[in-house]
Amino acid sequence: MYAPTQFAAASQADMFHLMTEHPLGALVRLGADGLQADHIPFELVPPSADAPCGLLRAHAGRANPVWQAEDAQVLVLFQGASRYVSPLLYDVEAAGGRVVPTWNYTVVHAHGRLRAIDDPAWILAQMTRLTGRHEDAQAGWKVEDAPREFIDKIVRTTVGIEIAIDRLEAKFKMSQNRTPEDRARVLAAMG
Template sequence: MYRPAHFATDEPAALAALMRAHPLATLVHRHDGALDADPIPLLYDPAPSPEAPHGWLRGHVARANPLWRTADSRDVLAIFHGPQAYVTPSWYASKAATHKVVPTWNYAVVHAHGPLRAVDDAAWLHALVTRLTDTHEAARAQPWAVSDAPPDYVAQMLRAIVGIEIAVTRLEGKFKLSQNRDAADRRGVADGLAHDDAPQGADLARWMSR
């Protein structure tokens, strides 16, 4: 990923925050000699180990998905897409003074690299789907739990999936949030995004404020 110094972000807490806020990753890999990509929700565990200096990513795929059958510790790339939005030159304070402004796009992304392995183990999968469910149901007034479903049905569903695990060997972020503009222009963009009708504008403005 092209990362000019003013947009490069390697702070572990910031990268982890984005991956947890936007867990649906695009998993890029090779299949039959060509590039392929699968959208997969992934849980990030930052605990490092010798084989995973930047922690672990874990998820699952349908048993019918050939991805897991060819995992075999081959390197993959998981892309976490944070908030993004168009930036109009009209938001820049400098527009009135010089008119030397052009449109751009602000966004935040995290790239996680590492070898992929498949985990075809019922107990491991049960623990994973329980953790996934608890994580994403936590904010609900009446959270659903895996234990709410009949055990035989849960066992049937688990047989239809296979776990995947990525030992993260390289983790890099690019937060393009107008850092290359002066303070007045940055405030103008953040304020414009906060009041714009772009679907992710307000979220992006919050990331800029951080």
């Protein structure tokens, strides 16, 4: 990814924050028909001795061939805030009219190798954690609220996915190349 220095993410913590707040990742892999992308909500596991850059965990339906990319190099794209920026938000006169539209955005690219997990206990635990994280902010539905035989069937038709992150890249392009006054106007417009 092309990321000029002024747009590079400040820290791994900033990248992890974006990935946690915007967990729907686009998992890109090379498939039989060329590049393939699947949009999957991920759970981010913080770094440990076994995974110095952290882990991404998810699940997909067994019918989805994404899990068959065992040990394949993959890329997961996470996109945060984004917005069109009109040149009218800049001090056009001070810039001598030399302004153009742009797009402000935040993205993180996580690189790693995919591992498929066909373990019902692992899959159920991952589903429960992911659901709990998102339901806690809403109505509070829990996996165990559904009939057990239904959940067992769902688990049997699902495969777990784990990606040990090898490398993280990020670009937080938020008008850092503009004057403080221009940035303030852009931020107010994004409100």
